Amino acid sequence: MTIKSKFLPGILGAACAVALGFAATAAQAQEKIKIGVSIPAATHGWAGGLNWHAGEAEKRLEAAYPNLDIIIVTANGATEQANDLEDLVSVQNIDALVVLPFESDPLTVPVQQVKQAGKFVTVVDRGLSLPGIEDVYVAGNNPELGRVSGEYIKGRLDGKGKIVILRGIPTVIDEERVEGFLAEIEGTDIEVLDMKHANWNRDDGFEVMQDFLSRFPQIDAVWAQDDDIALGVIEAVNQADRADEMFIVGGAGMKDIIKRVMDGDALVPIDVLYPPSMIATAMDITALKFVSNGAVEGRYILGATVVTQENASNFYFPDSPF
Template structure:
């Protein structure tokens, strides 16, 4: 699907980059400047964010010529990202596409840029100040939980499975949205039993190592586990390692989320434990870049900039299984 989006974007650009005011760019001096600020990889998903940012820019530049200039910065922490954004401002960007390392420290710098006329696309994590106009483009967290719960409940019931354990990310709003939606679906099927009780789960911090440790504990605590929901495909990697090292044969399903290349490959290969995942994909940064390009070219409105609050744009989640995995798989991606 992302490949199709980029092909469409490139095709449009090949027809000539047109500014929102209707004037065609006349060379590098009149080029639109788009700054892109992303975190460096602290886990697989953020690594994917960086890769997809660079990939999208490379694809667009092949046909956009000198009508648009990009500058991508990868920041190790919030302090560096503030400095990197300031450098992008000095460069003279017209648009900022940013996935904030942390929302609070980046809010004031982004608001200052907005006041100077820079149009801002904030990806995934919103800002702490919602009194000015920017696009907040994010994935569907509740959708991730809902699709996960629907698929897992249906599959467990069909296969006569009953017992499951669950892991989340960390105690933040998006995690609560995901897990509440997940349990809402699981609780519709009375035959399913959460071994931790009620809607309880453990925080795995979207980490391979934490997934490994928590699963090792679950394997010690519970003599029979039919299924594991671990919400994240990095966590899933650690869960699979713990299961393999334990030699346990009772576990029949492991379901993560986000949509990593590793999990796509397991699905494609017909892995008996990993048959599906749900989307919250780092390619959303390419959607943010596309949004900026489309506004600059007049294909999308720039009215969000003068709004008194952020404009929310939600990228739908969905289920990926063997029937559609080839639409999402990119062999070159790092995630």
């Protein structure tokens, strides 16, 4: 009895909340088209940029199209994201879903269920493990990011020199980038002295680079693959006072690095984009499905644009947290 009386108010409260929620969504659903956006929480720099650009796109799209209602939910893991997807469908009753899956495999079936519930599905960045689920696929190009970086380093060094590579977190993304890079410099006289994982992290980038610097007397170029790592590398190189002998190529498009490229920093001559703003691209395309007569279904692969001093101002977002 005591247990019951303790739980009863809670259950009643929850029931009321659910009922209210249903009433509210039912009323809104008739007038507005709802687009659910499910993305990873801002737990690292790139994801922070992702969240910021998603928020900006939400404001812009809702202002431009008053009949659109965009709901952004963030998850800290694959399981949480799967729950979010269920809620978006059952509680929010969305018409379309834009999802950047935390991981491909565990989210394939949850996204498939959203599709089977008759929703329009846009998948961003990480592809699902089964083909044919999504209506729209928007992604950056990891192998191309590696290839473009390799191409630049090859050109700058005239096909001859010693380089070190700082890798990301051991994942498919990291593998694809490194494979693209290595394939591009194959057959040249560029020697990769060593590769170590710096986990897309500034502190790790700093420490790994310090060790590379004490280990190798000659380094002509550093491929840091990521701008967070690059920032750590820059400090380590400056500390060792060896900035004159090498240059660093990062990746992603972090504002600090873009700024350095824009200012003509000799240590950081270029950056290669892997823009977190791709979430905005995906949201725009999804919105077009409902507000335009143009066909939108298909695959959109963004280029791994090389940012140089000339074009850097186009990619500089001083307000973005990334």
